[in-house]
Amino acid sequence: MTKLLASVTGPEEAEIALSGGADIIDLKDPAQGALGAVTPEVLAATIAAVAGRRSVSAVAGDLPMQPDVVTRAVLERKDADFVKIGLFPAERGERLAVIEALGEVARDIRLVAVFFADGEPDFELLEPLAKAGFHGAMIDTMGKGAGGLLTRLPFHALARFVERARDLKLMTGLAGSLEAADVPRLAVLKPDYLGFRGALTGGRRDDAVDPGNVRRLAALIAANAVSEAAEGALSNGVGERGMPAEGQGLGALDRILVKDFVLDLEIGAYGHERSRKQKVRFSVDAAIARIDTRNDDIGEVYSYDLIIDAVRALAERGHTDLVETLALDLARTVLSDRRVFEVSVRVEKLELGPGAVGIEIRRRRADFIG
Numbered sequence: 360m361t362k363l364l365a366s367v368t369g370p371e372e373a374e375i376a377l378s379g380g381a382d383i384i385d386l387k388d389p390a391q392g393a394l395g396a397v398t399p400e401v402l403a404a405t406i407a408a409v410a411g412r413r414s415v416s417a418v419a420g421d422l423p424m425q426p427d428v429v430t431r432a433v434l435e436r437k438d439a440d441f442v443k444i445g446l447f448p449a450e451r452g453e454r455l456a457v458i459e460a461l462g463e464v465a466r467d468i469r470l471v472a473v474f475f476a477d478g479e480p481d482f483e484l485l486e487p488l489a490k491a492g493f494h495g496a497m498i499d500t501m502g503k504g505a506g507g508l509l510t511r512l513p514f515h516a517l518a519r520f521v522e523r524a525r526d527l528k529l530m531t532g533l534a535g536s537l538e539a540a541d542v543p544r545l546a547v548l549k550p551d552y553l554g555f556r557g558a559l560t561g562g563r564r565d566d567a568v569d570p571g572n573v574r575r576l577a578a579l580i581a582a583n584a585v586s587e588a589a590e591g592a593l594s595n596g597v598g599e600r601g602m603p604a605e606g607q608g609l610g611a612l613d614r615i616l617v618k619d620f621v622l623d624l625e626i627g628a629y630g631h632e633r634s635r636k637q638k639v640r641f642s643v644d645a646a647i648a649r650i651d652t653r654n655d656d657i658g659e660v661y662s663y664d665l666i667i668d669a670v671r672a673l674a675e676r677g678h679t680d681l682v683e684t685l686a687l688d689l690a691r692t693v694l695s696d697r698r699v700f701e702v703s704v705r706v707e708k709l710e711l712g713p714g715a716v717g718i719e720i721r722r723r724r725a726d727f728i729g
């Protein structure tokens with residue numbers, strides 16, 4: 360289940376984060392940079408204050424890619440449960456030298472490598488990291504205030520990163536000026552944690568952490584995990600989160616729409632349709648539990664962003680012969696969120712006939728559960 364990593368400056372903020380529901384207390388001095396380190400004294404005081412109630416991670420600092428400098432900084436923080444090391448822009452060989460040098464300390468200290476979405480991330484380094492014995496890998500952003508993670512890397516690149524790191528048995532994390540609205544989208548990827556600083560303070564990273572913001576994000580992450588935990592509930596005829604059970608009227612549902620979303624895709628069963636892309640139009644209509652206007656909270660709604668991400672993922676996966684396959688796969692993905700009760704998907708090729716040609720399907724979850 361995805362956890363909440365809260366970046367804090369010391370014992371006082373750690374207490375606020377902890378009582379708000381943070382799972383990992385991450386020490387960082389935002390005034391010193393993206394991975395600005397706190398002093399060993401502040402780290403020791405925070406570890407003492409947290410007293411084993413949560414894991415404590417510490418960043419090594421904004422450091423040059425020099426093995427001796429980075430190793431020294433890591434060793435100074437060896438009492439933390441995790442030490443995060445930034446893979447800052449440098450030649451691949453320089454980054455590799457740092458990773459390999461840390462292989463020895465990785466036996467005693469759990470190391471987490473931090474790729475920067477806006478700092479020449481080289482995901483080919485995931486394998487060397489796993490080989491060197493790193494415990495985890497995450498993505499963050501270096502430049503704060505110029506757009507969050509999802510504006511710096513496309514969703515499918517994040518998906519590939521999480522999948523690849525997970526295959527290598529690395530703990531996975533995503534961060535980078537994340538906002539509440541990013542949580543449902545990123546939760547779909549099931550990273551081990553989502554990391555926050557700016558959203559905890561209310562925007563400015565060097566302001567103090569606000570307890571209400573921690574609680575809200577913790578609840579949001581938990582709410583997105585609920586759908587997964589309750590898997591199977593609907594197929595048993597049990598309604599979830601206000602959803603009518605199977606067999607009840609669909610009149611009680613609202614609809615989330617994505618209309619006329621056009622993307623270039625490799626699609627088609629004919630030879631002349633291979634090795635080229637053509638325009639395909641997607642329209643999706645997802646039936647969800649009736650919305651409640653008293654609660655203007657992103658945690659309560661199924662976002663159209665989730666549908667858009669799913670369509671984009673189809674466009675990234677390579678050649679598909681049939682529009683039927685695209686429609687079924689998209690319906691299955693949308694219905695994998697427990698807040699969606701029924702979905703209608705239309706997929707149309709726009710370059711083949713005199714007009715659009717394609718398919719429209721309507722499915723409920725039970726159609727896929729069998």
Ligand SMILES: O=C[C@H](O)COP(=O)(O)O
Nearest residue numbers: 366534535536554556557
């Ligand atoms: O490790 C997580 C970071 O501290 C995230 O900071 P941010 O949300 O301000 O980008």
